[in-house]
Amino acid sequence: xxxxxxxxxxxxxxxxxxxxxxxxxxxxxxxxxxxxxxxxxxxxxxxxxxxxxxxxxxxxxxxxxxxxxxxxxxxxxxxxxxxxxxxxxxxxxxxxxxxxxxxxxxxxxxxxxxxxxxxxxxxxxxxxxxxxxxxxxxxxxxxxxxxxxxxxxxxxxxxxxxxxxxxxxxxxxxxxxxxxxxxxxxxxxxxxxxxxxxxxxxxxxxxxxxxxxxxxxxxxxxxxxxxxxxxxxxxxxxxxxxxxxxxxxxxxxxxxxxxxxxxxxxxxxxxxxxxxxxxxxxxxxxxxxxxxxxxxxxxxxxxxxxxxxxxxxxxxxxxxxxxxxxxxxxxxxxxxxxxxxxxxxxxxxxxxxxxxxxxxxxxxxxxxxxxxxxxxxxxxxxxxxxxxxxxxxxxxxxxxxxxxxxxxxxxxxxxxxxxxxxxxxxxxxxxxxxx
Ligand SMILES: Cc1ncc(COP(=O)(O)O)c(C=O)c1O
Numbered sequence: 075x076x077x078x079x080x081x082x083x084x085x086x087x088x089x090x091x092x093x094x095x096x097x098x099x100x101x102x103x104x105x106x107x108x109x110x111x112x113x114x115x116x117x118x119x120x121x122x123x124x125x126x127x128x129x130x131x132x133x134x135x136x137x138x139x140x141x142x143x144x145x146x147x148x149x150x151x152x153x154x155x156x157x158x159x160x161x162x163x164x165x166x167x168x169x170x171x172x173x174x175x176x177x178x179x180x181x182x183x184x185x186x187x188x189x190x191x192x193x194x195x196x197x198x199x200x201x202x203x204x205x206x207x208x209x210x211x212x213x214x215x216x217x218x219x220x221x222x223x224x225x226x227x228x229x230x231x232x233x234x235x236x237x238x239x240x241x242x243x244x245x246x247x248x249x250x251x252x253x254x255x256x257x258x259x260x261x262x263x264x265x266x267x268x269x270x271x272x273x274x275x276x277x278x279x280x281x282x283x284x285x286x287x288x289x290x291x292x293x294x295x296x297x298x299x300x301x302x303x304x305x306x307x308x309x310x311x312x313x314x315x316x317x318x319x320x321x322x323x324x325x326x327x328x329x330x331x332x333x334x335x336x337x338x339x340x341x342x343x344x345x346x347x348x349x350x351x352x353x354x355x356x357x358x359x360x361x362x363x364x365x366x367x368x369x370x371x372x373x374x375x376x377x378x379x380x381x382x383x384x385x386x387x388x389x390x391x392x393x394x395x396x397x398x399x400x401x402x403x404x405x406x407x408x409x410x411x412x413x414x415x416x417x418x419x420x421x422x423x424x425x426x427x428x429x430x431x432x433x434x435x436x437x438x439x440x441x442x443x444x445x446x447x448x449x450x451x452x453x454x455x456x457x458x459x460x461x462x463x464x465x466x467x468x469x470x471x472x473x474x475x476x477x478x479x480x481x482x483x484x485x486x487x488x489x490x491x492x493x494x495x496x497x498x499x500x501x502x503x504x505x506x507x508x509x
């Protein structure tokens with residue numbers, strides 16, 4: 075039976091609609107049609123359908139994990155073959171071992187600790203840092219998870235550096251693990267002078283530097299190399315958080331590809347085509363502390379996600395079309411998607427206001443606002459998202475969007491037409507050019 079937004083019990087007495095049973099956070103509430111929140115029922119390749127049977131081109135891809143596409147036949151077939159081995163053993167398995175061998179083949183000195191979510195892996199990095207340095211404070215740059223010390227007093231990190239919306243402090247209530255003796259300092263503007271100032275202001279209190287690799291698209295490898303060196307010099311453990319980028323822009327992500335040499339990297343999201351898997355990777359001597367730090371929980375040794383990660387790698391390692399491997403092909407696809415949106419905005423007459431750009435090689439892309447008034451106007455930006463949803467396109471706004479290998483089947487002319495219609499609709503109904 076298809077579920078709509080109607081009430082389970084339409085009688086009086088304030089019964090809940092089916093949607094209302096789910097406790098949402100803001101990000102799970104993003105997509106609406108005719109004022110009603112979308113409830114999804116199925117995904118196939120680069121598309122998802124909602125409970126009313128409406129199909130959308132999906133550039134959210136579960137916020138990044140779905141790297142091959144929804145219900146990919148080859149992935150499902152490999153995954154189901156693995157399942158005969160069971161899903162959880164008393165400890166880690168040959169499958170966990172095999173996956174790390176394949177992932178870390180180029181990094182012979184490294185080990186990996188298994189988690190389900192990147193928030194867990196970052197919390198683990200914080201603990202290792204505190205054990206090594208005796209200091210609980212952290213310097214953060216970017217969204218690094220939802221646990222208290224990761225998110226408390228943080229910013230709208232995905233906004234461009236000059237956006238008026240970027241610096242508004244958020245999540246200021248009811249958070250533990252931050253305070254005078256354990257500061258969670260934000261490196262906001264990515265200037266080395268500001269980082270030096272933070273390291274000096276909180277001298278002796280900071281044990282860990284964590285950087286969201288997505289923000290590398292706002293600066294250069296050289297600045298980041300110097301940032302890592304400055305933090306090391308000040309005695310901090312350095313962590314490159316490749317949750318969005320690892321397994322997406324390349325097998326291991328930005329730090330590895332640019333040889334930045336951070337002490338630890340966190341990878342997550344795109345490793346297992348939607349199955350929950352995250353890893354903390356670093357040299358054996360540091361990861362040997364995992365035992366003393368008790369870095370695991372019941373589900374850390376769960377096997378379905380590892381099977382899914384092995385299947386995902388089997389597929390991505392092979393050439394696709396003219397690309398040498400799946401990661402390169404995904405970069406090509408995202409670059410094409412961005413150029414379609416830019417062309418559609420131009421054809422709709424709003425090219426001076428908005429366009430799109432590939433991020434870090436094209437595994438992700440994002441909308442860019444060329445007009446500062448529009449950049450600071452959340453309402454008009456959200457109206458654009460709604461117009462795109464109305465044209466059957468789901469993407470993220472104020473956040474990078476994600477492509478998958480399955481998007482290589484996209485009918486580009488059709489995507490262009492629907493995007494152009496959305497930009498035109500937005501331009502007339504939301505007054506895109508008002509300012
Ligand atoms: C850079 C980064 N770090 C950490 C996280 C948290 O990951 P999770 O939602 O798996 O806990 C995210 C999630 O979006 C992220 O983008």
